[in-house]
Amino acid sequence: MQKPLVVTEFLDRARKYYGDQEAVVATTGERYSYDELAERADRFSAALQEKGIGKGDRVAVLDPNTHYHLEAAYGAMQIGAVHTPLNYRLIPEDYEYILSDAGVDVIVADYDFAEKVEAIRDEVPTETFITNDADAVDGDWESFDDLLAEAGTDYERPEMAEDEIITINYTSGTTGDPKGVCRTHRTETLHAYLVTMYHEITDDDVYLWTLPMFHVNGWGHIYAVTGAGAKHICTRGIDAGEIVDTITSEDVSFLCAAPTVLNQLIDYYNENDEPPMTGDNDVRVTTAGSAPPEATIRDVEDDFGWYLKHLYGATETGPLITISDAKRRINEETRFDIKKRQGMGVHGTDVRVVDEDGNDVPRDDQTIGEIVVRGNQVMDRYWNKPEETEAAFNDRVEGYYHMGDLATVDENGMVAIQDRKKDIIISGGENISSLELEDTLFDHPDVSDVAIIPSPSDEWGETPKAFVVPETGDPENPGVTEEELQEFTSERLARYKIVRRFEFVAELPTTATGKVQKYELREQEWDDEDRMVGQG
Structure with a gap:
């Protein structure tokens, strides 16, 4: 039936x-x-x-x-x-x-x-x-x-x-x-x-x-x-005080929060004499958008007394395709490593990490490939965009949606994102197009060239940073201030997309054919981090 x-x-x-x-x-x-x-x-x-x-x-x-x-x-x-x-x-x-x-x-x-x-x-x-x-x-x-x-x-x-x-x-x-x-x-x-x-x-x-x-x-x-x-x-x-008051007064048992919201709650907890963080119910919280750092997990679980899960996905996938909640593998020694991972595929979902030829990478937690997925929760198509739909499902592997995230797989099959293939920044759980920000700054008369990359942020996980070649050609005397460029973006973009970090440079690193090598800028910017994606 x-x-x-x-x-x-x-x-x-x-x-x-x-x-x-x-x-x-x-x-x-x-x-x-x-x-x-x-x-x-x-x-x-x-x-x-x-x-x-x-x-x-x-x-x-x-x-x-x-x-x-x-x-x-x-x-x-x-x-x-x-x-x-x-x-x-x-x-x-x-x-x-x-x-x-x-x-x-x-x-x-x-x-x-x-x-x-x-x-x-x-x-x-x-x-x-x-x-x-x-x-x-x-x-x-x-x-x-x-x-x-x-x-x-x-x-x-x-x-x-x-x-x-x-x-x-x-x-x-x-x-x-x-x-x-x-x-x-x-x-x-x-x-x-x-x-x-x-x-x-x-x-x-x-x-x-x-x-x-x-x-x-x-x-x-x-x-x-x-x-x-x-x-x-x-x-x-989002107001941290109201959230805490509501959790206790309404006996909330479940919520979802990007790592940046969790950090706001942690700040509120520390600044307000560690108020009660639960009512009569135990609290579960699911986070996504970027991997929560160990300190966030420790604060949420040990200080708040909540149970934290970490999921991964995209608008195109429901979003849920993987989850870190592997209770049979989690103990005090493994807790932070597992909960920072994007995790394992959920029921009825085929999650793979593949190389450029479409072959699965080994489970060595070292070899990087792209995450692709097939499942009943994945979108039907893009509205009136057949070419984009075709590309999204048939790049490295036919019939799989391509996530654009580069990851490794450990011996237990759990995925951990290491970098991004797509030219995007995920700040506070919101996707931001580097290309849109670059197009905006290119319209400024004092900007000769620009490249936007994600920069590490304790508050947002990552935030846009602009490497700007000024029209003067002299990064010491660019003819425009960082404040003026920030105001320029604020007048033209949604608030969460505003560029707030700038670095004036004489030139951008390029290939022999003139293509900007953002990878070099990202390596430079993320040199002190474990991964080239935001956490928190």
């Missing part, structure tokens, strides 16, 4: 078995049961259908982890519309590209971010603009709550197939324009099953939303936590 795997099953299950149980604690203090959450989603489904939105239409959500995101996502997906979450850290020009590329019909934007969409609304095909606080937003925006109040709960749910696209997640545009990662009902469902298994999610969990919901649908937690009948604790951003 075969039952189609569709994402609407997660909320349906929660409503069926946990309808009277608390589902969501809102940022504004309201508390909703699963019956109430589901009713609000139903009303949004009905409101969308009244506006002519149906199966296959795109509904974008720009929201900082409030209950509105959950309601909008499920409300859209229940009518077969494609959930398109947006990174709230972007700038208006980024939204113009994404909304146009995806052909978004409806956008639901939090009042804090609606102005970024309002700035480009005349340039995009979107016709319906909805916000959670219309009085706080300039322009013609409809109220989410008013729409729900006016709509009934009746809507028509179309028949859906598991191989149909149900969400599009946009990458950070690390190799050109952002790419829309198309994920089907099947990929989302099977990934959520993996998340439930490896994060050990059960119905008595209390999940704190410190991880952005826009990140591959919150790493699948909008499905996994809901389907388990567990509780969502919503947030409006």
Whole structure:
């Protein structure tokens, strides 16, 4: 017997078995049961259908982890519309590209971010603009709550197939324009099953939303936590004090946090007389983006009393493809080495590290190859980008998604990233394109040439650094200051992409054909580090 795997099953299950149980604690203090959450989603489904939105239409959500995101996502997906979450850290020009590329019909934007969409609304095909606080937003925006109040709960749910696209997640545009990662009902469902298994999610969990919901649908937690009948604790951003207070007051049992967030919590703990870091529940935390250093693991597990897991993946892969949680191999002697690794492949996932000829590298923890992966949680394709899709799946090995990360494999098959093949920087869990930063700085009249590489950062793991050849040709008298160049990037890029480190040089190292050898710059910059990727 075969039952189609569709994402609407997660909320349906929660409503069926946990309808009277608390589902969501809102940022504004309201508390909703699963019956109430589901009713609000139903009303949004009905409101969308009244506006002519149906199966296959795109509904974008720009929201900082409030209950509105959950309601909008499920409300859209229940009518077969494609959930398109947006990174709230972007700038208006980024939204113009994404909304146009995806052909978004409806956008639901939090009042804090609606102005970024309002700035480009005349340039995009979107016709319906909805916000959670219309009085706080300039322009013609409809109220989410008013729409729900006016709509009934009746809507028509179309028949859906598991191989149909149900969400599009946009990458950070690390190799050109952002790419829309198309994920089907099947990929989302099977990934959520993996998340439930490896994060050990059960119905008595209390999940704190410190991880952005826009990140591959919150790493699948909008499905996994809901389907388990567990509780969502919503947030409006990262504030260490609020996180600690919420963990203790709401008895949080599980959260996800990039190493930079863990470091903020460690600083808060040390600066505030070591406050309690748990409520009545034990706390589990999963980190990703860059490997946590030993000091972070020690602080989180030994001082906070939490249990830490480290996962690895990408927008294209769900993200979960490997995890470091090998309990049968972890002891006090091996704990830090194992938990810093990206780890072993999860169920149903073929993770390999291959050389340039597509052959598996030996398990000697020395030989470097590229990570490639095949699994049910891997994306279907890039939206309207067949050539990029073909390249992503067929570079070294046919039929495998190529991660762009260079790694070794130890005797137990556990992967450890050593360097990156892609020209990207991962800072605080966000991917940043070196090429985009270089293009921006090239526009400055006092910059003759520039190369951007990742530089080690205790706070962010790694941060962009620019090696600049000034127009004067003299690094001692460049004719422009570092502060002026930083301001130049801040006016043109999202805040997390701003270049804050500069070094003026007379020339950049190049090959005989004139190609910049960034590898030399990276070796120089990472000389005192174990790996040429950020940790922390």
